Amino acid sequence: MDFEVSEFEAELAGGIRRLCEGRFPLDTIRSRESTDHAIDRDGWRELGDAGVFHLCLAEEAGGVGLGLAEAALVFEELGRALIPGPLVASHLAAGLIDGADDGSVVVGLVERPAPGAVGTGVLPVVVEHLADLDVLLVLSDQGIERLDPATLDATPLPRPMDPLTPVWALSTLPVGEPVADAEIAAWWRRDGAVLTAALQVGMAQLACDLAVEYAKGRVQFGRPIGGFQAVKHICSDMAVRAEVARIAVQAAAVTVDQPDVGDAVLAAAGAKLLADEAAVTNGRSSIQVHGGMGFTWEVPVHLAYKRARVLATTFGTADALAEELADSLAGA
Amino acid sequence: MDLRYSDAEQAFRSSLRAWLEKTLPDLPDKPSPDDWPGRRAYDTHWQRLLFDAGYAGVDWPVEGGGRGASPVEELIFKEELERAHAPYVGVNFVGLLHAGPTVIAEGTPEQRARFLPPILRGDEVWCQGFSEPNAGSDLASMRTRAVRDGDDYVISGQKIWTSHAEVADYCELLVRTGPEDSRHRGISWLILPMDTPGVDIRPLHTIAGSTEFAELFLDEVRVPVANRVGEENDGWRVTMVTLSFERGTAFVGDLLEAIELLTASVELARRTGAWADPATRRQAGHLKAELDALWALTKRNVSQAARTGVPGVGGTYFKLAYSETRHKLGEFSLALLDRAGLSAHDIEGTDGLGLLPAGTMVEDWLRGISLTIAAGTSQIQRNIVGERILGLPKEPQTAKAPAKTTATSGVTG
Numbered sequence: 001m002d003f004e005v006s007e008f009e010a011e012l013a014g015g016i017r018r019l020c021e022g023r024f025p026l027d028t029i030r031s032r033e034s035t036d037h038a039i040d041r042d043g044w045r046e047l048g049d050a051g052v053f054h055l056c057l058a059e060e061a062g063g064v065g066l067g068l069a070e071a072a073l074v075f076e077e078l079g080r081a082l083i084p085g086p087l088v089a090s091h092l093a094a095g096l097i098d099g100a101d102d103g104s105v106v107v108g109l110v111e112r113p114a115p116g117a118v119g120t121g122v123l124p125v126v127v128e129h130l131a132d133l134d135v136l137l138v139l140s141d142q143g144i145e146r147l148d149p150a151t152l153d154a155t156p157l158p159r160p161m162d163p164l165t166p167v168w169a170l171s172t173l174p175v176g177e178p179v180a181d182a183e184i185a186a187w188w189r190r191d192g193a194v195l196t197a198a199l200q201v202g203m204a205q206l207a208c209d210l211a212v213e214y215a216k217g218r219v220q221f222g223r224p225i226g227g228f229q230a231v232k233h234i235c236s237d238m239a240v241r242a243e244v245a246r247i248a249v250q251a252a253a254v255t256v257d258q259p260d261v262g263d264a265v266l267a268a269a270g271a272k273l274l275a276d277e278a279a280v281t282n283g284r285s286s287i288q289v290h291g292g293m294g295f296t297w298e299v300p301v302h303l304a305y306k307r308a309r310v311l312a313t314t315f316g317t318a319d320a321l322a323e324e325l326a327d328s329l330a331g332a
Numbered sequence: 333m334d335l336r337y338s339d340a341e342q343a344f345r346s347s348l349r350a351w352l353e354k355t356l357p358d359l360p361d362k363p364s365p366d367d368w369p370g371r372r373a374y375d376t377h378w379q380r381l382l383f384d385a386g387y388a389g390v391d392w393p394v395e396g397g398g399r400g401a402s403p404v405e406e407l408i409f410k411e412e413l414e415r416a417h418a419p420y421v422g423v424n425f426v427g428l429l430h431a432g433p434t435v436i437a438e439g440t441p442e443q444r445a446r447f448l449p450p451i452l453r454g455d456e457v458w459c460q461g462f463s464e465p466n467a468g469s470d471l472a473s474m475r476t477r478a479v480r481d482g483d484d485y486v487i488s489g490q491k492i493w494t495s496h497a498e499v500a501d502y503c504e505l506l507v508r509t510g511p512e513d514s515r516h517r518g519i520s521w522l523i524l525p526m527d528t529p530g531v532d533i534r535p536l537h538t539i540a541g542s543t544e545f546a547e548l549f550l551d552e553v554r555v556p557v558a559n560r561v562g563e564e565n566d567g568w569r570v571t572m573v574t575l576s577f578e579r580g581t582a583f584v585g586d587l588l589e590a591i592e593l594l595t596a597s598v599e600l601a602r603r604t605g606a607w608a609d610p611a612t613r614r615q616a617g618h619l620k621a622e623l624d625a626l627w628a629l630t631k632r633n634v635s636q637a638a639r640t641g642v643p644g645v646g647g648t649y650f651k652l653a654y655s656e657t658r659h660k661l662g663e664f665s666l667a668l669l670d671r672a673g674l675s676a677h678d679i680e681g682t683d684g685l686g687l688l689p690a691g692t693m694v695e696d697w698l699r700g701i702s703l704t705i706a707a708g709t710s711q712i713q714r715n716i717v718g719e720r721i722l723g724l725p726k727e728p729q730t731a732k733a734p735a736k737t738t739a740t741s742g743v744t745g
Binding site (some may be wrong): 001003004005006009063069148208212215216223224227229232233237239240241243244245247248250251253254255256260261262267269270271273274318319321322324325326327329330 | 333336342598614621634645649713723
């Protein structure tokens with residue numbers, strides 16, 4: 001048993017970090033704020049070239065043949081860089097939808113609401129990044145369907161909560177062409193939860209990093225506010241939250257790759273639950289550390305907080321995940 | 333990242349499990365919690381059984397008489413003992429986990445030969461005299477004074493939180509040998525025989541009503557200079573060296589016990605009907621996620637220790653997160669008990685299905701309160717994370733102190 005990040009894994013993550021810093025600096029990403037096209041298609045292909053989408057695809061299918069553990073490390077970096085777009089859906093779709101693997105086709109995903117689900121009665125189906133999608137997949141317990149985004153009756157929603165996640169409302173979600181069965185849908189849910197959680201760990205870490213940087217530089221009462229325990233301890237709690245979530249995500253990813261060591265579905269649920277919470281709580285805490293500046297559009301901390309909110313609505317919400325874990329405790 | 337155990341690790345686990353299955357049924361009955369002589373006899377008997385089977389000092393280096401197990405084997409050892417409900421380390425805690433490792437690292441050959449084998453065999457029990465009434469989180473301000481007089485030190489002062497003092501044979505004692513304001517640079521580490529004249533022990537009852545704590549009053553106590561471990565005034569470093577023996581497994585038993593408590597709470601919730609409430613289920617599910625993550629964090633910390641030989645920063649993260657989770661778990665089980673939790677006593681349920689585990693749960697909730705305080709308060713831990721890991725500015729130092737704060741100030745017993 002050696003649950004330390006290996007040298008190879010660290011190098012892989014480091015390479016993605018350098019790619020993000022060099023090719024997707026925050027200013028470049030922010031230049032697409034509040035437009036219908038948050039995704040830079042050239043950039044998306046470069047992510048594809050870097051292996052982001054076909055990392056877990058078998059080598060004989062043209063992929064890299066790595067495990068979800070490696071993908072989780074990569075996705076944490078993508079989250080930390082605030083890369084917009086359906087990263088998780090396009091990764092899952094590699095091998096199923098032509099062109100998803102190299103980034104030449106952008107694949108989005110939306111959940112088909114379960115009939116009669118509590119609390120969703122009057123709510124429309126909201127789709128992210130529709131104008132940038134080549135393919136929209138619909139996930140349900142029964143399987144996965146494929147829709148052509150151009151054929152949908154969709155209304156763009158003004159003022160998206162996350163300025164880098166434009167959204168559309170669908171009046172109806174038509175039945176699409178079936179492309180995968182219930183079994184594949186189940187593992188998409190599991191792996192999708194792990195990778196979304198990995199993005200959230202990146203979000204939690206970004207929020208923490210921004211707060212620490214600000215607390216070191218902002219001087220009040222004659223010293224940096226990070227020297228005051230009231231502020232310092234908020235930062236420390238953020239670091240702990242991010243780290244615990246990170247470990248949960250990495251353990252879940254390894255459990256998917258090494259099924260003998262535990263129940264991967266439950267590990268994924270626990271990881272998503274903690275990572276959502278870490279990302280959302282750290283986002284809020286980081287705004288607090290930034291004081292008035294944290295309430296401005298200019299300072300990027302709100303982007304991490306808002307993206308965390310977006311991701312928390314996908315691949316399992318907190319209550320559903322907690323109930324899933326509870327069922328396992330009751331032997332249900 | 334690999335969570336699979338190697339063949340050798342699995343073999344270690346199997347033979348340990350076989351030995352536990354053979355040995356545990358023949359243990360004597362557990363003594364009552366306040367019967368200290370009885371507890372000493374029970375705990376040291378268990379230590380002797382471990383010794384005879386080759387499991388004493390499983391994590392001690394071979395040159396200290398231990399088994400020299402890898403950190404992963406140490407994790408397996410603690411996991412199997414907890415899962416089998418084997419006795420706790422109990423009164424052997426300080427000897428095995430603190431004093432022994434200190435003597436191994438810093439003692440003279442004579443000190444090692446004299447003090448290590450009796451700890452491993454369960455013949456001698458140790459306690460710890462570090463904290464003082466006015467030196468808790470700021471341990472380096474301690475004042476218990478040792479003055480040289482020929483071949484002896486003459487010691488006067490007061491120590492607190494000295495667990496198991498009543499049944500201990502020796503105390504690992506920190507004393508001030510330097511000037512009053514010398515802080516970290518004027519402390520020495522001594523071995524104090526507890527039967528020395530001038531040592532007075534007063535029990536200190538905990539919030540849970542238990543009696544393991546004591547205050548230690550020292551009035552002109554004479555300790556031979558030969559009992560000093562390390563150089564004079566170098567005791568702070570000597571103390572810190574021991575902490576490098578910690579390999580991320582300190583809370584393994586505790587954590588697994590918490591996982592069992594969650595299972596017991598869910599059983600209770602199903603009996604009381606509270607399980608029908610989604611809020612109850614979600615709390616339980618959330619606690620499971622947290623405990624699973626902490627178990628994974630333990631494996632990360634152990635893996636780091638196995639690679640680098642020293643504990644990483646993960647221990648601080650673990651303690652901060654674990655103590656909060658444990659509080660929530662305590663609150664969760666207490667809420668389930670409702671008014672049946674007004675006494676720390678197992679009480680018959682009205683469903684005819686036997687006792688409700690109020691005793692364990694209330695006891696556990698009470699003991700859990702210490703977790704954010706003992707071994708470095710959560711506030712001190714947050715300073716450590718903030719200053720040492722995140723690089724935030726230090727607290728202003730008001731004392732006439734050389735600002736040589738270390739990660740471990742406030743780690744006392």
